[in-house]
Amino acid sequence: MNDNRYAFFGGQIVPIEQAKVSIMTHALNYGTGCFEGIRAYWNPEAEELYVFRLKEHFERLLRSARLLLIELPYTADELCAITLELLAKEGFHQDTYIRPLAFKSQPVVGVRLHDLEGDFAMFCVPFGKYIEKPEGASAGVSSWRRIEDNTMPARGKITGSYVNSALAKTEAMANGFDEAVVLNADGHIAEGSAENLMIVRDGQLVTTPVYANILEGITRATIKHIAKEQLGLDLVERQIDRSELYVADEMFFCGTGVEVVPVTRIDHRPLGDGRIGPISQQIYDLYFRIVRGQEPRYMNWCSPVYQHATQAA
Ligand code: PMP
Numbered sequence: 686m687n688d689n690r691y692a693f694f695g696g697q698i699v700p701i702e703q704a705k706v707s708i709m710t711h712a713l714n715y716g717t718g719c720f721e722g723i724r725a726y727w728n729p730e731a732e733e734l735y736v737f738r739l740k741e742h743f744e745r746l747l748r749s750a751r752l753l754l755i756e757l758p759y760t761a762d763e764l765c766a767i768t769l770e771l772l773a774k775e776g777f778h779q780d781t782y783i784r785p786l787a788f789k790s791q792p793v794v795g796v797r798l799h800d801l802e803g804d805f806a807m808f809c810v811p812f813g814k815y816i817e818k819p820e821g822a823s824a825g826v827s828s829w830r831r832i833e834d835n836t837m838p839a840r841g842k843i844t845g846s847y848v849n850s851a852l853a854k855t856e857a858m859a860n861g862f863d864e865a866v867v868l869n870a871d872g873h874i875a876e877g878s879a880e881n882l883m884i885v886r887d888g889q890l891v892t893t894p895v896y897a898n899i900l901e902g903i904t905r906a907t908i909k910h911i912a913k914e915q916l917g918l919d920l921v922e923r924q925i926d927r928s929e930l931y932v933a934d935e936m937f938f939c940g941t942g943v944e945v946v947p948v949t950r951i952d953h954r955p956l957g958d959g960r961i962g963p964i965s966q967q968i969y970d971l972y973f974r975i976v977r978g979q980e981p982r983y984m985n986w987c988s989p990v991y992q993h994a995t996q997a998a
Contacts, residue, residue: 693771693807704806709720709792711788711801716845718788719749722941724812725781725990726977734777735978735987737764737941741903743785749785749841755803757787765988768807772990775809782812782942788844816863817943821949821961822938824877825862826927827853831875831898839875839898847879864938866930866951869898872940874925880940881905882948884933885964894922904939904972907986911971916964935962937969944970944976 692704721743725736743761750757759767768783775781790804816822832849833840835863839846843903849867857865857878865878876882876894881902883892890912895901909920930936934957936948947965949956961969974980 688777689775689808689810691771691774691808693767693805694816695804695806698771698774700809702717704808706790707792709794710788711791711793711797712788712844714794714812715789715796716843716848717753717798717801718786718844719746719753719755719842720784720786720844721746721842723768723783723785724941724944724976725783725809726987727777727779727781728978731978732778733978733990733992734772734781735975735976736768736772736783737854737976738903738907738986739768739988741906742941744769745842745901745903746785746787749843750803752838753787753789753843754798754801755787755789757803757805759805764805769990771807771989772809777809777811779811780813781809783807783809786844808956815944816938816946818863818946821947822863822951822958823861823950824856824864824866824936824938825860825952826930827856827865827867827878829853829856829865829867831867832868833870833898834896840895840901842900850878864943864946864948866927868927872927873897874927874930875899877938877940877943880938880943880946882936882938883908883920884929885935885962886929886933888918888964890918890920890924890964891925893925897924902940904941904944907975908939908945908968908972911975911983912968916967918964930956933957935965937965945972 694704740904746886785807789801790803853865911920914938938946975983
């Protein structure tokens with residue numbers, strides 16, 4: 686039994702039971718949809734639910750939709766307003782995950798992107814940790830390769846592409862790891878199964894570049910910003926070799942779902958000294974204060990749900 690009672694579907698907020706599609710839906714048959722994963726954090730002191738970097742997520746959704754030739758009748762600002770309305774109606778007082786979905790909704794057979802109707806839907810569910818490993822997670826390099834820009838553009842958050850992520854995640858877990866590190870076809874590092882990754886080498890914070898078939902992560906951009914502003918560290922974006930993980934001082938995964946997860950074992954070896962490193966720890970602490978609306982300087986990244994509801998009333 687789910688805790689959520691509503692969805693945005695067919696242009697309005699409806700009871701979740703009414704948000705259903707036909708088995709003939711194009712996106713269900715061919716993976717022709719795109720989506721976002723957004724988090725909202727409950728702040729008990731402020732009695733407020735803050736949605737983190739809401740507009741950036743919808744800007745990315747609109748870019749993904751553009752890749753798939755899905756035309757949505759909403760602007761990013763309108764999508765933000767719909768999200769706040771849906772969350773206020775659910776009335777959650779706990780951490781929540783928001784899933785907007787733009788998809789080829791037409792019930793028709795035929796593989797193509799053109800001449801197909803699109804639709805937009807969204808639901809929200811209470812959500813905790815994606816990887817529950819406070820002492821640090823383990824990761825293994827996957828035998829699966831990352832999708833490539835000329836086959837399936839990784840910079841779009843496309844539903845069908847997540848078969849690649851699912852193959853890597855399931856293999857990693859079957860092998861006893863918490864998460865996968867996925868390489869590009871050229872054998873260099875792309876990212877995790879559903880998150881970006883960063884390493885620390887000799888005090889330098891390093892991540893893979895946007896042309897390494899990664900999703901251009903919003904958490905990645907957030908960390909780039911706060912590492913510079915708060916820790917005085919420039920994020921270096923360059924190719925990372927597999928063996929660099931074996932000699933790195935620190936490593937962590939970052940993404941909306943995964944949040945910040947320090948990695949302390951890679952391919953059954955200790956990563957660095959096998960404990961969470963100081964830079965990972967500082968970024969971790971800072972990130973969780975920011976998303977929960979506890980850092981006044983970054984409140985412009987946090988959209989309050991209930992203040993919005995009172996203002997609109
Ligand atoms: N890469 C992939 C493949 C992902 O699915 C995600 C999660 N959206 C990310 C990276 C991280 O992106 P973000 O920080 O915007 O959530």
